[in-house]
Every structure is written in structure tokens, then in C-alpha cells.
Amino acid sequence: MMQKNKRFCGPIMLTFSLRYFLFALALFVVELLIALYVHDSFIRPYVGDYLVVMLMYCAVRAFIKITPVKLAIGVLLFSYVIEVLQFFTIVDKLGLSNNKLAKTVIGFGFEWYDLLAYTLGVATILVLETVNRLKTNVFSKKSGHTIYAVFLLLGCGFTRTCIGQDSFKIYKQDVLNFWEAYDTLLPGSDTAAIFQNLVINRASKPFKQFIINSNITSKNYAEQIRRFPKFYRSLRATSLKLIDTEKEIRLLVSKLRNLYPEIVPADICIGIGNFKTGGTIHVDKKNRLVYIGLEYHAVDSNTIVSEFNSSMREYFSRSNFFRTVIHELVHVQQETHGRAVRKSYHGDKLIHSVLKEGIPDFVASLIYPEGNNGIYTEYGVQYETELKEKLKTELWQSGTKYWLYNSKTVVGQPIDLGYFMGARIANAYYERNRSNTDVIKQIIELRQIETFVDKSGYFIK
Numbered sequence: 001m002m003q004k005n006k007r008f009c010g011p012i013m014l015t016f017s018l019r020y021f022l023f024a025l026a027l028f029v030v031e032l033l034i035a036l037y038v039h040d041s042f043i044r045p046y047v048g049d050y051l052v053v054m055l056m057y058c059a060v061r062a063f064i065k066i067t068p069v070k071l072a073i074g075v076l077l078f079s080y081v082i083e084v085l086q087f088f089t090i091v092d093k094l095g096l097s098n099n100k101l102a103k104t105v106i107g108f109g110f111e112w113y114d115l116l117a118y119t120l121g122v123a124t125i126l127v128l129e130t131v132n133r134l135k136t137n138v139f140s141k142k143s144g145h146t147i148y149a150v151f152l153l154l155g156c157g158f159t160r161t162c163i164g165q166d167s168f169k170i171y172k173q174d175v176l177n178f179w180e181a182y183d184t185l186l187p188g189s190d191t192a193a194i195f196q197n198l199v200i201n202r203a204s205k206p207f208k209q210f211i212i213n214s215n216i217t218s219k220n221y222a223e224q225i226r227r228f229p230k231f232y233r234s235l236r237a238t239s240l241k242l243i244d245t246e247k248e249i250r251l252l253v254s255k256l257r258n259l260y261p262e263i264v265p266a267d268i269c270i271g272i273g274n275f276k277t278g279g280t281i282h283v284d285k286k287n288r289l290v291y292i293g294l295e296y297h298a299v300d301s302n303t304i305v306s307e308f309n310s311s312m313r314e315y316f317s318r319s320n321f322f323r324t325v326i327h328e329l330v331h332v333q334q335e336t337h338g339r340a341v342r343k344s345y346h347g348d349k350l351i352h353s354v355l356k357e358g359i360p361d362f363v364a365s366l367i368y369p370e371g372n373n374g375i376y377t378e379y380g381v382q383y384e385t386e387l388k389e390k391l392k393t394e395l396w397q398s399g400t401k402y403w404l405y406n407s408k409t410v411v412g413q414p415i416d417l418g419y420f421m422g423a424r425i426a427n428a429y430y431e432r433n434r435s436n437t438d439v440i441k442q443i444i445e446l447r448q449i450e451t452f453v454d455k456s457g458y459f460i461k
């Protein structure tokens with residue numbers, strides 16, 4: 001009797017269970033592999049959460065004597081508390097946004113699916129424990145161990161096959177939603193309300209993100225459809241053709257993987273927005289997203305662009321859907337691989353911005369050399385010597401007005417020549433260092449800007 005009371009109220013009973021310790025270790029290795037190598041939108045966020053509760057359970061059971069049900073409930077409550085802390089974005093509130101450790105431990109981003117994953121994980125533990133208890137009565141201990149070993153091997157095999165796969169999604173429903181809304185319009189109808197209902201409210205999850213990031217609004221849709229009627233009438237055919245190119249897109253991504261095996265995939269969302277962006281990315285803890293705006297990249301020789309001003313027409317002349325997919329995907333790599341790279345890109349020197357945009361353009365031109373690259377390349381090739389001289393003196397100054405993002409300020413020459421110059425520097429580096437098998441990795445993950453420029457030899461001669 002005394003013994004029993006002690007179990008409930010006494011100090012924590014320490015123990016050591018080799019079996020749970022080994023389980024914990026195996027799950028830890030699986031989690032580590034997922035963290036390092038799996039960058040999809042299912043295994044990493046959800047299977048990771050599902051397994052992490054099992055990991056916590058096994059780790060505690062390895063050292064503390066406690067009944068399965070109590071521990072399982074404890075682990076579940078603990079996970080819920082962490083997730084709720086994320087809901088209140090506690091990291092930011094505590095002023096720890098820049099604290100890497102706090103971010104890793106508490107994480108960011110609340111999701112109902114996480115709670116589901118934790119609950120399923122704990123439910124699995126209880127089922128396995130029950131099966132195990134019944135089984136030890138029926139089978140010998142030896143066969144029990146064999147069953148566990150098989151489970152573990154299956155788990156490892158499953159993880160292994162997930163690593164290195166082109167596991168990304170292509171979202172195209174938002175383009176279809178756009179045309180559905182467009183076709184609903186009648187003289188006198190409330191365009192904004194229709195686009196709000198059929199495009200914005202029904203947006204896919206990634207498109208929702210870009211609606212926020214790029215401030216896409218139903219009012220803008222209404223205004224633009226009123227101003228550019230010929231444009232929209234002539235845009236449909238190519239836009240529908242492009243969302244039907246999933247096979248080509250996957251082929252290009254696998255070509256990039258061949259050049260750069262470290263690639264992390266990103267889901268690709270194709271939409272029609274408000275001329276805010278032709279391509280952009282979003283990277284956070286759970287998502288890696290590429291967005292392509294077809295109001296820019298479905299423009300071809302059949303599209304009527306006469307309703308626009310000359311700088312917009314110049315943007316249109318550069319439209320290249322496939323190359324933009326790769327360009328943005330390279331941005332995702334720059335954002336993902338190494339903080340040093342990321343930080344250096346946010347520096348205020350011209351060379352940072354020029355390389356940030358030029359490198360994706362260079363890589364994209366290796367993967368997809370076809371098609372039009374816009375007037376800025378023709379002009380760039382013709383005046384490269386002069387441009388090089390000018391850029392050389394401005395490389396380490398701040399301000400990008402002459403070279404980049406300059407559609408409103410530049411006169412008498414193409415916009416965004418900095419993209420072209422950055423791509424030329426990357427190309428020079430590539431030509432000079434081709435004998436290194438990881439030259440593309442060096443270019444994409446660019447760590448030391450000064451060394452990179454020196455080793456490119458672009459400004460010598």
C-alpha cells in the first residue's frame with residue numbers, strides 16, 4: 001500500500017529503458033534528416049510534428065518511470081501549449097525576434113493542422129503501447145522486437161524515398177478563377193464584388209499569401225479591367241496554355257537539380273494579379289513559394305498592349321514565363337541557403353542588388369536559353385564596354401536608380417540593366433571556374449561578394 005501511494009505523490013522515479021532510448025534516438029535521426037533534407041510542404045511541417053511528439057514521449061520514457069497514458073497526455077498538452085504560444089506570436093512579443101534559439105524552440109506560425117498532427121502522433125503512441133501490452137501476453141518478447149525493427153526500417157525507408165524527390169505542387173486554379181470572374185461580367189455589373197467573391201475569396205492558400213504580400217485587391221482588378229479591355233481580351237489563350245505546362249516546368253526544375261543537387265523545391269503558384277509583380281517568392285518556416293503573375297508572363301505577340309505606356313510595354317517585351325519560374329526558384333535557394341548570403345544581399349551597395357538579380361537570370365539562361373530576353377539584353381550586349389566602365393566606378397556605392405528598379409526614372413536606355421550586368425558577372429565567374437564541379441553551387445550560394453567579383457575577372461581588361 002505504502003509503495004502504491006509513493007508512486008503517485010513521491011519524487012519522480014528515475015529509470016533507464018534501452019528500448020525507449022533507442023526509439024528516441026532513431027526518431028531524433030529521422031527528424032534531423034527531415035530538417036536537413038526534406039523541404040516539401042507535407043513531410044517537413046506535418047510528419048515532422050507527428051513524429052516529434054513520439055520523440056518526446058520515448059525520450060521521457062527512457063529515463064522516467066510513468067504510465068503511458070499519463071505521459072501521452074502530458075506530451076500532448078505540452079505540444080498544445082507550444083502551439084498556442086506560436087498563435088500569440090510570443091517570440092515577437094517577448095522581443096526575441098532576432099534570437100535564433102528562441103525562434104527554433106518556440107518556432108513561428110500557428111496552424112490547426114499542427115494540433116491535428118500532434119494528436120495523431122499521441123494517438124499512435126497509445127495504440128502501439130496497447131498493441132505491445134497485448135502482444136507481450138500472446139507473443140514472445142523476441143517476436144515483439146522483430147516487429148519494432150520492421151517498423152523502424154519502414155520508417156527510415158519512407159524518409160529516405162522522400163528525400164531528393166521533386167515534391168512540389170503547381171497551383172493554377174487561381175488563373176481559372178480569374179477567367180470565371182471575367183466571364184461573369186455584364187455591362188453594369190459590380191466588377192470589384194465579382195472579383196472579390198470569385199478570385200480573392202476563393203484563392204488557393206499560396207495565392208492568398210501573395211494577395212497579402214503584393215496587396216492584390218478587387219478594386220484594382222475592377223479598375224484595370226475597365227482601363228485595359230483589349231489587353232484582357234487577348235490575354236486568355238496564352239494564359240490557359242501556360243497553366244497546362246506542368247510537365248515542362250517539372251522538367252526545368254529537374255534540370256536545375258542536375259546542375260545544383262542541393263536545390264530545395266518550392267511550390268509554384270500561377271495567378272493573374274494587379275501588375276504589382278511578374279514574379280516573386282515567399283519563404284517562411286512552413287512554405288517555400290514561387291509566384292508567377294500571368295498579366296506579365298502570358299504576354300506574347302498575340303497580346304494587345306497598345307493601352308499601356310512605354311515602360312509597361314518594355315516590361316511586357318521581357319516576358320518569359322519559364323525563365324521567370326527558374327529565376328524565382330533561384331531566389332528561393334538564395335533565401336534558404338545560408339544566412340551569410342542572405343544578409344549580404346540586403347546590404348546597401350549596388351553590387352549586392354546587381355548580383356542578387358543577375359545570378360538568377362544567369363542560372364535561368366543556362367536552364368532555359370530559349371525565347372526572348374527583352375531589349376535590355378540586346379542593348380546590354382551592344383554597349384557592354386561602356387556599361388562595364390560605368391558600373392565599375394559605382395559597384396561599392398549605394399543606390400540602384402541607374403541600374404535597377406528604375407522604370408520611373410530611366411531615360412534613353414532600357415530599364416533594369418543591372419540584371420543584365422549581374423548576369424554577365426556571374427557568367428564570367430562561371431567561365432573562369434568551370435573546372436570546379438560545384439561552380440553553380442558557388443554562384444547560387446555566393447558567400448563572399450568581393451572574392452566573387454575578383455574571381456570572375458569581369459572588370460579586368
Ligand SMILES: [Zn+2]
Nearest residue numbers: 327331357360
Ligand atoms: Zn528577381
